[in-house]
Amino acid sequence: MRAPKISAVLLSLAALALFSLTTAAQPAWAAAKKTRVAFVLLESINDQGWTTAHHDGIEYMKKSLGNQVEVSYTENVLSPTDAERVIRNYARQGYDIIFGTTFSHMQPMYKVAAEFPNVKFMNCSGFKTRPNMGTYMVRVEQGEYLAGYMAGLMGFKDVGTVATQPIPEVVRGINAFTLGLERGLTESKTKFDPNKVNTIVWLKSWRDAVNETTLAEVLVAQKHDLIRQMADTSDSSKAACLKGVPAVGYGTDAAKYGASCALTSTIFQWGPVYTDIVKQVMAGTWKSEQIFSGFEGGGVGLASFGKAVPKAVAAKVLALKAKMAKGDDMSFVGPIVDQAGVERVKKGQKLPDQELLAMRWFVKGVFGKLPE
Amino acid sequence: MGFRFVVEPWTAAAPKRRAALSLCTALAAAGVLGSLVFALAGVAPGAAWLAMARGALGSAYSLSEILVKAAPLTLTGLAVALCCRINLWNIGAEGQFVFGAIASCAVGLFAPAWCPPHLLLPLALAAGAAGGAAWALGPALLKARLGVSEILTTLLLNYVAVLFMEHLYFGPWRDPEGMGFPGTAELPDFVWLPTFGDTRMHWGLPLALVLALALWWLLARTRWGFRARVLGESPKAAAYAGFRAVRITVTALCLSGALAGLAGAGELLGVQHHLQDGLATGLGFTGIIVAFLARLNVLAVPFAALLLGGMLVGADQLQTDLRLPGTAILALQAALLFGALLGEFLAGKRVRVVRTGKREDRHGA
Numbered sequence: 001m002r003a004p005k006i007s008a009v010l011l012s013l014a015a016l017a018l019f020s021l022t023t024a025a026q027p028a029w030a031a032a033k034k035t036r037v038a039f040v041l042l043e044s045i046n047d048q049g050w051t052t053a054h055h056d057g058i059e060y061m062k063k064s065l066g067n068q069v070e071v072s073y074t075e076n077v078l079s080p081t082d083a084e085r086v087i088r089n090y091a092r093q094g095y096d097i098i099f100g101t102t103f104s105h106m107q108p109m110y111k112v113a114a115e116f117p118n119v120k121f122m123n124c125s126g127f128k129t130r131p132n133m134g135t136y137m138v139r140v141e142q143g144e145y146l147a148g149y150m151a152g153l154m155g156f157k158d159v160g161t162v163a164t165q166p167i168p169e170v171v172r173g174i175n176a177f178t179l180g181l182e183r184g185l186t187e188s189k190t191k192f193d194p195n196k197v198n199t200i201v202w203l204k205s206w207r208d209a210v211n212e213t214t215l216a217e218v219l220v221a222q223k224h225d226l227i228r229q230m231a232d233t234s235d236s237s238k239a240a241c242l243k244g245v246p247a248v249g250y251g252t253d254a255a256k257y258g259a260s261c262a263l264t265s266t267i268f269q270w271g272p273v274y275t276d277i278v279k280q281v282m283a284g285t286w287k288s289e290q291i292f293s294g295f296e297g298g299g300v301g302l303a304s305f306g307k308a309v310p311k312a313v314a315a316k317v318l319a320l321k322a323k324m325a326k327g328d329d330m331s332f333v334g335p336i337v338d339q340a341g342v343e344r345v346k347k348g349q350k351l352p353d354q355e356l357l358a359m360r361w362f363v364k365g366v367f368g369k370l371p372e
Numbered sequence: 373m374g375f376r377f378v379v380e381p382w383t384a385a386a387p388k389r390r391a392a393l394s395l396c397t398a399l400a401a402a403g404v405l406g407s408l409v410f411a412l413a414g415v416a417p418g419a420a421w422l423a424m425a426r427g428a429l430g431s432a433y434s435l436s437e438i439l440v441k442a443a444p445l446t447l448t449g450l451a452v453a454l455c456c457r458i459n460l461w462n463i464g465a466e467g468q469f470v471f472g473a474i475a476s477c478a479v480g481l482f483a484p485a486w487c488p489p490h491l492l493l494p495l496a497l498a499a500g501a502a503g504g505a506a507w508a509l510g511p512a513l514l515k516a517r518l519g520v521s522e523i524l525t526t527l528l529l530n531y532v533a534v535l536f537m538e539h540l541y542f543g544p545w546r547d548p549e550g551m552g553f554p555g556t557a558e559l560p561d562f563v564w565l566p567t568f569g570d571t572r573m574h575w576g577l578p579l580a581l582v583l584a585l586a587l588w589w590l591l592a593r594t595r596w597g598f599r600a601r602v603l604g605e606s607p608k609a610a611a612y613a614g615f616r617a618v619r620i621t622v623t624a625l626c627l628s629g630a631l632a633g634l635a636g637a638g639e640l641l642g643v644q645h646h647l648q649d650g651l652a653t654g655l656g657f658t659g660i661i662v663a664f665l666a667r668l669n670v671l672a673v674p675f676a677a678l679l680l681g682g683m684l685v686g687a688d689q690l691q692t693d694l695r696l697p698g699t700a701i702l703a704l705q706a707a708l709l710f711g712a713l714l715g716e717f718l719a720g721k722r723v724r725v726v727r728t729g730k731r732e733d734r735h736g737a
Contacts (some may be wrong), residue, residue: 075698
């Protein structure tokens with residue numbers, strides 16, 4: 001007589017459990033379908049550079065949107081062959097929006113986007129679009145201009161830059177830094193060589209553990225007074241610190257990764273960009289566009305100033321930053337003259353975005369060539 | 373009185389038994405080490421292997437993607453295996469892969485207008501093979517004429533090849549319509565390798581399989597193959613027999629380079645269609661694992677390439693389902709290579725337990 005009793009109890013318990021499960025699941029299911037967001041990342045999330053910045057952005061977006069989103073990402077997608085598979089896999093799994101985080105994800109994404117018209121695609125640092133595929137990038141030049149301005153106000157007039165690859169993002173970063181530097185030097189009434197305030201050496205790589213350090217040391221040995229890091233890691237800044245020369249970091253806060261002498265770092269802040277885009281998808285207002293986010297949209301930032309930066313300088317830089325945040329972008333306002341002395345932007349005019357995105361010339365004051 | 377283990381050569385073992393033992397050891401070692409990696413990453417190994425299997429074998433699409441990976445891996449695996457069979461170490465498959473891609477890209481970009489389009493694809497493939505062979509020629513001559521270690525020369529030339537390719541697509545070959553970004557223009561579609569149906573599988577795979585058969589025939593059934601094998605086993609015997617060592621060495625390394633070059637051409641013409649960042653991501657190096665997993669048996673190479681391809685495709689799932697870091701697959705590949713080498717070592721040996729108290733052991737018989 002006991003056996004049936006136990007099984008009955010078990011059965012009713014199971015029924016109860018099942019019932020409670022379904023009722024518990026019902027409201028959540030009915031309330032809101034989570035928006036599914038996927039990211040295809042170039043390197044590992046702890047690369048201390050490009051991909052770390054994107055991962056910080058993902059975390060920021062997750063925090064601000066909470067459980068309305070379901071987020072997945074795939075690291076180390078360097079090869080376009082792999083990128084196509086990873087992107088298509090996410091699309092097949094029904095993700096609502098898929099982000100490619102580098103230029104080399106553009107071609108594969110462009111191909112997959114044609115196959116999945118109901119999935120939205122966004123690619124970082126590219127130019128191909130479809131009705132369901134847009135692009136996004138941050139206005140690196142705004143942060144660069146301010147970092148240069150700060151250095152100029154402090155009287156650094158012979159900067160050495162460890163540049164990475166000669167693509168438009170890097171070129172306009174160098175140009176904006178130089179323009180800001182010249183403005184700062186002029187305001188602080190420092191005499192400088194108009195043809196050589198910022199000397200460029202090329203790493204020809206995004207990161208290179210050996211050469212980042214070597215090139216920084218070479219620039220210090222050539223008596224440059226400030227080292228401008230542009231590589232993914234803070235190694236060139238750290239090398240400068242060890243030699244007693246200040247540095248400016250790039251992409252992420254170099255001081256956070258061991259370069260204590262960094263005066264500041266220009267920072268990519270993908271978080272606000274991602275949050276805005278995903279919110280548009282959730283609201284159904286997303287449309288294909290080419291987003292270009294600066295201080296106004298929160299896409300770029302400046303790391304907190306180092307101890308060596310005087311209060312007065314910091315105040316001036318922050319004042320300019322506040323102006324930019326209100327939409328007054330003076331980073332590429334003419335007159336701007338190139339290395340050969342040709343006027344590229346007339347007085348009072350502003351260089352249009354399309355030209356910024358494809359920039360392949362240096363302003364006067366940059367010392368060094370753009371490799372062809 | 374105690375015991376100790378003696379590892380001694382075991383020449384009497386039957387080849388089939390050795391092969392089976394070697395393969396089982398390889399897979400078991402990879403399984404154990406891989407599970408350890410998963411456990412250290414805080415994931416139940418069973419769940420991880422299941423996720424990988426689901427990722428690799430879960431759909432017709434994922435199966436087709438394994439074949440996409442297997443095509444270049446078969447060719448680079450053959451490249452490494454061919455050399456190792458005759459005791460040459462081609463660590464330069466990656467560079468030869470890149471040079472093959474560069475050469476076939478040149479055909480796609482710069483073929484004169486008068487050249488009939490249907491000739492361009494075979495021409496581009498031939499250029500790929502020639503490019504790979506050319507990149508192997510330097511190390512081959514240095515090895516054959518001056519005895520310079522081909523391990524070092526082929527390895528170091530990998531980096532030169534990648535730098536040269538970057539120079540091309542950042543510089544003179546950059547797409548003029550590309551907004552200043554690196555990469556060549558898309559190749560015209562008549563040099564694309566045809567694909568099967570809706571998948572990304574392309575003719576590179578059947579080509580690789582035919583070449584595997586051809587290579588087996590060359591090594592096992594031709595006079596050249598016999599001479600090459602003799603040279604590999606015993607250079608003195610080859611010299612005594614009057615075989616021309618220089619010619620055999622150069623031919624073998626160039627042939628190996630041609631196979632790797634074809635892999636690069638296939639990846640370019642079959643999948644990517646641009647010379648761009650991310651073309652060289654280690655398929656040449658993975659070829660070393662493929663070759664050793666296949667125990668240098670060229671007919672087993674395609675199967676080893678399938679296994680590696682399956683691992684690479686399945687590894688996507690480790691990240692998306694279990695949030696393992698993207699580098700986990702590198703640890704798995706290392707475990708597989710280690711297992712393959714361990715298996716090879718053990719298959720040619722046997723382990724005997726010896727009582728250390730015995731007299732003949734103490735004094736030596």
